[in-house]
Amino acid sequence: MKKFSPTLAILLSxxxxxxxxxxxxxxxxxxxxxVDKNSLTIEDVLRLSIVIKGTQNTPPPELPxxxxxxxxxxxxxxxxxxxxxxxxxxxTHNYRLTPMKTGTMIIGPARVxxxxxxYSTQPITIKIQKSSNNSTPSxxxxxxxxxxxxxxxxxxxQLVYTFRLFHRVDAKNLNLKLPFDSKWFHKxxxxxxxxxxxxxxxxxxxxxxxxxxxxxxxxxxxxxxASVIELDLLHKTQSRHRQDPFSQFFNDxxxxxxxQVQHKVxxxxxxxxxxxxxxxxxxxxxKNLIGEFEISSKLGKSDLEVGDTTTLTVTVSGxxxxxxxxxxxxxxxxxxxxxxxxxxxxxVVDKNQIRGEKIFKFALVPLVKGQKTLPIFxxxxxxxxxxxxxxxxxxxxxxxxxxxxxxxxxxxxxxSQQSLKIEKPEIQTLGKDILPIYTELDKxxxxxxxxxxxxxxxxxxxxxxxxxxxxxxxxxNRMKYDVAFYRRRNAFKNANQxxxxxxxxxxxxxxxxxxxxxxxxxxxxxxxxxxxxxxAEEVEACLKExxxxxxxxxxxxxxxxxxxxxxxxxxxxxxxxxLLGESENLIKVLxxxx
Amino acid sequence: MRYPNTLKFILSIFLTLLSLPVQASDYRNEIxxxxxxxxxxxxxxxxxxxxxxxxxxxxxxxLFYNLGNAYIRMGKTGPAILNYIRAKNLIPxxxxxxxxxxxxxxxxxxxxxxxxxxxxxxxxxxxxxFSLNELIYFSICLNFIFWGTLALWMFFPYLKIARNTLLFxxxxxxxxxxxxxxxxxxxxxxxxxxEKVEVKSGRSLDTITLFQLHEGALINIVGKxxxxxxxxxxxxxxxxxxxxxxxx
Numbered sequence: 001m002k003k004f005s006p007t008l009a010i011l012l013s014x015x016x017x018x019x020x021x022x023x024x025x026x027x028x029x030x031x032x033x034x035v036d037k038n039s040l041t042i043e044d045v046l047r048l049s050i051v052i053k054g055t056q057n058t059p060p061p062e063l064p065x066x067x068x069x070x071x072x073x074x075x076x077x078x079x080x081x082x083x084x085x086x087x088x089x090x091x092t093h094n095y096r097l098t099p100m101k102t103g104t105m106i107i108g109p110a111r112v113x114x115x116x117x118x119y120s121t122q123p124i125t126i127k128i129q130k131s132s133n134n135s136t137p138s139x140x141x142x143x144x145x146x147x148x149x150x151x152x153x154x155x156x157x158q159l160v161y162t163f164r165l166f167h168r169v170d171a172k173n174l175n176l177k178l179p180f181d182s183k184w185f186h187k188x189x190x191x192x193x194x195x196x197x198x199x200x201x202x203x204x205x206x207x208x209x210x211x212x213x214x215x216x217x218x219x220x221x222x223x224x225x226a227s228v229i230e231l232d233l234l235h236k237t238q239s240r241h242r243q244d245p246f247s248q249f250f251n252d253x254x255x256x257x258x259x260q261v262q263h264k265v266x267x268x269x270x271x272x273x274x275x276x277x278x279x280x281x282x283x284x285x286x287k288n289l290i291g292e293f294e295i296s297s298k299l300g301k302s303d304l305e306v307g308d309t310t311t312l313t314v315t316v317s318g319x320x321x322x323x324x325x326x327x328x329x330x331x332x333x334x335x336x337x338x339x340x341x342x343x344x345x346x347x348v349v350d351k352n353q354i355r356g357e358k359i360f361k362f363a364l365v366p367l368v369k370g371q372k373t374l375p376i377f378x379x380x381x382x383x384x385x386x387x388x389x390x391x392x393x394x395x396x397x398x399x400x401x402x403x404x405x406x407x408x409x410x411x412x413x414x415x416s417q418q419s420l421k422i423e424k425p426e427i428q429t430l431g432k433d434i435l436p437i438y439t440e441l442d443k444x445x446x447x448x449x450x451x452x453x454x455x456x457x458x459x460x461x462x463x464x465x466x467x468x469x470x471x472x473x474x475x476x477n478r479m480k481y482d483v484a485f486y487r488r489r490n491a492f493k494n495a496n497q498x499x500x501x502x503x504x505x506x507x508x509x510x511x512x513x514x515x516x517x518x519x520x521x522x523x524x525x526x527x528x529x530x531x532x533x534x535x536a537e538e539v540e541a542c543l544k545e546x547x548x549x550x551x552x553x554x555x556x557x558x559x560x561x562x563x564x565x566x567x568x569x570x571x572x573x574x575x576x577x578x579l580l581g582e583s584e585n586l587i588k589v590l591x592x593x594x
Numbered sequence: 595m596r597y598p599n600t601l602k603f604i605l606s607i608f609l610t611l612l613s614l615p616v617q618a619s620d621y622r623n624e625i626x627x628x629x630x631x632x633x634x635x636x637x638x639x640x641x642x643x644x645x646x647x648x649x650x651x652x653x654x655x656x657l658f659y660n661l662g663n664a665y666i667r668m669g670k671t672g673p674a675i676l677n678y679i680r681a682k683n684l685i686p687x688x689x690x691x692x693x694x695x696x697x698x699x700x701x702x703x704x705x706x707x708x709x710x711x712x713x714x715x716x717x718x719x720x721x722x723x724f725s726l727n728e729l730i731y732f733s734i735c736l737n738f739i740f741w742g743t744l745a746l747w748m749f750f751p752y753l754k755i756a757r758n759t760l761l762f763x764x765x766x767x768x769x770x771x772x773x774x775x776x777x778x779x780x781x782x783x784x785x786x787x788x789e790k791v792e793v794k795s796g797r798s799l800d801t802i803t804l805f806q807l808h809e810g811a812l813i814n815i816v817g818k819x820x821x822x823x824x825x826x827x828x829x830x831x832x833x834x835x836x837x838x839x840x841x842x
Binding site: 433436455462463465 | 654698741
């Protein structure tokens with residue numbers, strides 16, 4: 001049996017120990033819940049830790065119902081310890097609990113399911129008190145306050161809600177939640193938060209101030225809940241070694257100063273608002289416009305002809321919800337074409353009051369000549385400061401429209417800044433019917449299916465033409481460059497031509513010589529030989545070699561010998577004619593069998 | 595001339611090609627007569643005139659279109675749709691025809707969705723925009739151009755790209771013809787001509803009625819047995835209808 005080497009044994013022990021210990025500790029699982037404090041104020045935050053010992057592979061704990069707290073996860077941490085070769089593991093789940101109300105609360109048992117078993121924590125009792133000094137904030141590190149510009153307001157009246165955060169130490173991670181429900185209030189921001197320093201009872205505070213315009217929408221007594229801000233306060237503390245003699249030298253924030261973070265939840269006082277209904281006697285056309293407003297109108301061009309374009313500008317300015325201002329389109333039917341433009345809104349905040357102007361533009365095109373007075377625009381509103389209804393009005397504008405000097409082009413209307421989209425009514429279909437029959441006789445050609453002959457010709461003929469052309473071209477090329485082929489192809493034609501040109505009236509000697517020459521040249525051309533230089537026997541031999549019939553070869557030899565003989569022995573004219581015919585026949589026979 | 599016979603042969607082919615499509619002209623008087631009957635609102639007589647022309651072998655898209663119009667005027671939606679569809683095979687891109695066919699289909703009672711296009715029809719998407727004759731004519735013209743280019747390429751080798759491109763288009767046109775013929779033979783469209791037709795589960799009147807179709811309904815014919823057509827609306831609804839109730 002082989003022995004383990006010591007090194008291997010050590011390695012194995014390292015590898016196996018964690019596995020074995022995990023198994024071993026699986027039976028010693030415990031779950032506990034702890035809090036960092038049992039008594040706290042409503043401004044403080046409670047830290048709940050659930051520690052699971054004996055294992056690290058667990059699902060997150062199931063927290064009990066905590067309606068009195070807002071719960072936020074604050075991370076997990078795990079630890080592994082070796083004490084006397086004993087390994088212990090644990091995992092801690094942290095939670096941040098923000099109290100929502102005062103009183104004694106019980107945090108119920110949290111549950112963890114591990115390997116089919118359920119482990120529960122013990123309940124924890126927490127006492128939540130009011131802030132130590134709510135009415136007099138002096139001495140506190142941080143506090144908040146909220147204020148309303150007026151405790152009574154008419155419905156739709158602008159109020160200013162101001163939230164202030166006072167803090168002596170640095171504050172980070174601010175998270176403000178304002179209490180306004182869109183059902184009760186319409187709100188508008190009044191710019192960026194302001195930051196300034198204020199001394200309260202000799203203590204310097206940094207102040208962050210946020211103002212907001214609110215417009216109550218429902219009459220009656222409304223409770224405005226507290227605004228809640230969560231923040232981290234950074235407390236700077238000095239280290240202990242500042243007591244040593246060198247502390248003077250190192251008394252610098254850079255050296256040894258520590259920062260302690262305190263998470264706080266600060267709540268402002270709830271506020272009450274009495275929203276009054278508007279008094280009776282609202283003028284005609286009143287559209288719940290609250291504030292103080294003016295209205296004016298002006299015309300871009302007063303010297304007009306029929307078909308010209310001008311812009312009517314109506315400006316509403318004042319204090320209040322300027323965005324909500326609307327005016328009716330002027331009634332100018334049969335006298336003008338009107339194209340309304342998109343209104344422009346300019347809004348500013350002046351001394352926490354929303355002021356601004358809304359500009360309405362109408363492009364007007366006169367349709368008829370003559371004097372015309374544009375209608376007056378009215379704007380009823382309720383002035384909260386004076387507690388009365390008012391009606392703002394524009395001045396009347398009278399126009400003297402001249403007849404058009406050019407032909408009217410009403411479609412070229414344009415407003416001052418951007419072209420207007422004129423919506424024309426869609427053409428409605430009043431009835432449906434089929435389209436008429438065709439009567440042009442050219443269209444009625446009988447175009448039945450193509451016959452096979454037609455398609456065969458159409459598809460086949462170009463192929464045939466192509467191959468014929470290729471053949472012809474190749475032949476022409478051969479005739480040009482292949483001398484033997486050229487001679488062979490033209491041999492019969494040349495010989496025949498020369499035979500026809502011969503006259504039987506010529507002297508028999510010369511006749512026989514020419515005939516012999518024609519015959520030998522014909523055979524020379526056919527066999528690509530020098531015809532004039534070959535003898536009758538050589539002609540016979542060559543013809544036989546070229547697969548001519550022996551009888552034809554012999555006849556040729558005999559005819560040639562006859563011609564040679566006749567060159568020395570004259571003959572009568574009848575014999576020349578016979579010889580010519582014999583030669584013609586021989587050439588035809590040779591051509592046929594070549 | 596050196597090759598008079600070759601030239602004569604080529605000339606005779608061209609003359610044959612030119613003379614083949616132009617054949618009859620006698621039927622034109624009949625068309626004028628039928629059109630005038632239609633204009634005089636004698637729709638039934640104009641239908642007879644158009645039908646007799648078709649029976650005489652005249653095949654023309656505009657003739658089918660006019661016949662469809664005459665049927666519409668008579669209130670016979672089924673035969674009208676049938677003739678519009680016949681016309682569509684011959685003049686597939688005619689806008690008036692498309693409008694009238696749409697109008698006629700709107701008059702029908704049954705809402706039937708068009709069958710989905712097959713893979714071949716998606717690949718050869720242009721095939722349905724051309725009639726078979728147009729595709730053949732195009733291929734013949736392309737055939738002449740291709741072989742002419744092939745001949746020229748022997749003298750001008752730089753025409754190789756043109757030769758290859760033409761060869762590709764020529765092959766494509768041949769395949770298009772095959773696809774068109776396959777479409778025409780595989781997917782045969784029928785039109786319900788009776789006022790109401792009961793689609794049966796079998797080839798007998800005493801079988802179960804699966805569903806009903808009304809005049810003008812377009813339906814795919816997938817088979818024929820004796821005097822019955824096997825028809826299919828979609829993957830789920832199919833059955834048999836008597837032959838005389840369906841126009842193809």
